[in-house]
Amino acid sequence: MYKIIVAIDGFSSCGKSTTAKKVAENLGYAYVDTGAMYRAVTLYFIGKHVALTNPREVAQALSDIHISFRRNPQTQVNETYLNGLNVESEIRKMTVSDHVSPVSAIPEVRRAMVAQQKQMGRTKALVMDGRDIGSIVFPEAELKVFMTADPVIRAQRRQAELLAKGEMVELNDILENLKKRDHLDTTRAESPLVQPEDAILLDTSFLTIEEQVELVTGWADARIARLNRLSEAHRKV
Ligand SMILES: Nc1ncnc2c1ncn2[C@@H]1O[C@H](COP(=O)(O)OP(=O)(O)OP(=O)(O)O)[C@@H](O)[C@H]1O
Ligand SMILES: Nc1ccn([C@@H]2O[C@H](COP(=O)(O)O)[C@@H](O)[C@H]2O)c(=O)n1
DSSP states (O other): OOOOEEEEEESTTSSHHHHHHHHHHHHTOEEEEHHHHHHHHHHHHHHTTOOTTOHHHHHHHHHHOOEEEEEOTTTOOEEEEETTEEOTTGGGSHHHHHHHHHHHTSHHHHHHHHHHHHHHTTTOOEEEEESSIIIIIOTTOSEEEEEEOOHHHHHHHHHHHHHHTTOOOOHHHHHHHHHHHHHHHHHOSSSOOOOOTTOEEEEOTTOOHHHHHHHHHHHHHHHHHHHHHHHHHHHHO
């Protein structure tokens, strides 16, 4: 069976990781949330008061950081570990959301994360979501999806999620954070968020989670079937 890479990019909180996780499950593929990697770096930088404009401090901090993902046996969900500590819940808090975009715009940070991400994709059978997966990390990905949704709907969904975890945040604060991050992410000099020309656009504003998962899984199945047919035809020649 042909194995592919599914690259999912898009704006903040439009459903990328929720969709990517379920599509990976459906395909029996590994899933990597690259936003979690940038969030873990940010958590470390905040804790160590790393000066973002000091290249030596940034390089030292990056060499001290080890990020990994481990499956929680109870929830079956991949959780993020920073230097051996589970930081899954810490990295989702607003403090990290407020600082992550400037940290992820630093070229040295991107180089370090992209190198690890490329390694993770060397055996394919991977669904990865982020901001530069189809454009920089895996420009050769067999399926690229670019997700978007109305900003107010995105903020409402994120607010409900934070509330369920006991964090009460004003809708407007979330909306401002989303808009600010989208602006920084799309305008930064180093690998900005762009929709690759060969990506399929998916607006989730009026879709249910099940509908968006079904769409992306269907596109992936179609790509795999086509590549299987091509390789079979090639084998027969
Ligand atoms: N179609 C949908 N309908 C309702 N809620 C949704 C839908 N898609 C995603 N959500 C919810 O919206 C929230 C944000 O989704 P998710 O974390 O997947 O977005 P994301 O694009 O990965 O965000 P980020 O870029 O900030 O990591 C989650 O609480 C998720 O359950
Ligand atoms: N490939 C990526 C992924 C993420 N970022 C930055 O991290 C922030 C948090 O990402 P979430 O997916 O958890 O929202 C995001 O706003 C980007 O600044 C990135 O640069 N590249």
